[in-house]
Amino acid sequence: MTNTVIKIENLSKLYRLGEVGTGSLREDINRWWTTTIRGEEDPYAQIGHVNDQSEQAEIGEYIWALRDVNLEVQEGEVLGIIGKNGAGKSTLLKLLSQVTSPTTGVVKTKGRLATLLEVGTGFHPEMTGRENIFMNGTIMGMRRLEIARKLDEIVEFAGVAKYMDTPVKRYSSGMRVRLGFAVAAFLEPEILVVDEVLAVGDAEFQKKAIGKMKDVSQGEGRTVLFVSHNMNSIRSLCSRGLLLENGTVKFVGEVDSIISSYLSLNSEIINNLLSPDVQRNGSGEMRFTNIYFKNNESKVVDQIISGDYLEIHIELEKYSDIDFTKLIFSILFRDNGGNTVLQFVTDEMEVTIEKIDLKGKVIIKIPNIWLRGNNYNLAIRLNKDGITGQKFVVDEINNATVLRVIEGDIWNIGRSNRPGAFAVIPSEISIMNDND
Secondary structure, eight states, rough: OEEEEEEEEEEEEEEESSSSSOOOOOHEEEEHIIIIIIIOOOOOOOOEEEEEEEEETTTEEEEEEEEEEEEEEETTTEEEOOTTTTTSHHHHHHHHHTSSSSSSEEEOOOSSSEEETTTTOOOTTBHHHHHHHHHHHHHTOOHHHHHHHHHHHHHHHHHHHHGSSGGGGGHHHHHHHHHHHHHHHHHOOOOEOOGGGGGOOOOHHHHHHHHHHHHHIITOOEEEEEOOOOHHHHHHHHHHHEETTTTEEEEEEEEHHHHHHHTTTTTTBBGGGSSSSSOOBBBOOOOEEEEEEEEESSOSSSSSEEOEEEEEEEEEEEEOOGGGGGEEEEEEEEETOOOOEEEEEETTTTTTOOOSSEEEEEEEEEEEOOOOSSHHHHEEEEEEOOOGGGGGGEEEEEEEEEEEEEEOOSSSSSSSSOOOOOOOOSEEEEEEEEEE
């Protein structure tokens, strides 16, 4: 039987842009009386817009940072919360942590809740690290003896033993994050809430923090809410995901589906083949007409996580008869410096292009795109007569599109890889008619 530890019903948060206040004392008192005393909606917040940051804001405009969020989280579950900047992730966690109050709706939690929302959250800068540990534990409802029992583990995990009796205001941001996470994780909360702040820590600490959150959830059966832009961390840690867009819930479900939806969210694919001004070389007997990418769920995307499945679809048209048995198709991945880091050529792979009546498509399937995080410009070329020389080019576009590869945990070590590039082998390249 499942045990719900977090229940959110019709949760919304409204903010006013510009100066706070209605402009007159009478209206401010009316707002206070209506919202605080009577518990009704703000009478001056009738025009509440969705939090779309691409729109021009007006002075005094009201924005829904969150709108009608409904969610249940079970005991022992690790929920990953993702979305673009400004989607409402941090606002949701602040409402859960009671840092701010909702405009409408209800949040119900069962058990102690520990949060790490911002660097140094909950720390008093004039107090020492040791004093802040005891203060935070007391706020969580723990006795001094319970906190003292956990003190050595907290200090060892945070790696700040030398500075425990130094005021926190002298800590670096990384030290404050390490200590803050250690306090939140080791003081045995039933619910652990962690925002993007782990990105401030170094790679070693990030790996330790992810491992500790796994232990907290899997070994101790505690609930974790984790916000991150690192899709690899979300995938490795979380059992379920929540995708927010402009303050509303876009999707709740299985992690891979959530990540796939996030990567395809508002994609702005650079597709130079669709531009009438695209620069081409070649005889023009055949021409490339379109190029796009798909992920393992057959969703069109313009970005992919390093190590994930990728399909490249390239459409073409025939304008005259040509010997298809001697056509050579090439695709090259180039870094920002113009260096070719990866290429596929059909004759090297002993792939023969079948006859195309009028329109066709090249599909390249790559089971694991082992390219490191970077933006890659794709060049495509079609040669005839089995010769790759420039004189035999049928169609060539040197900047057909851009593929963005997001850093992933290539080596399965708990953190993203460093910049660079290395080769990958596709499982299949097939060329077919559109009606196949």
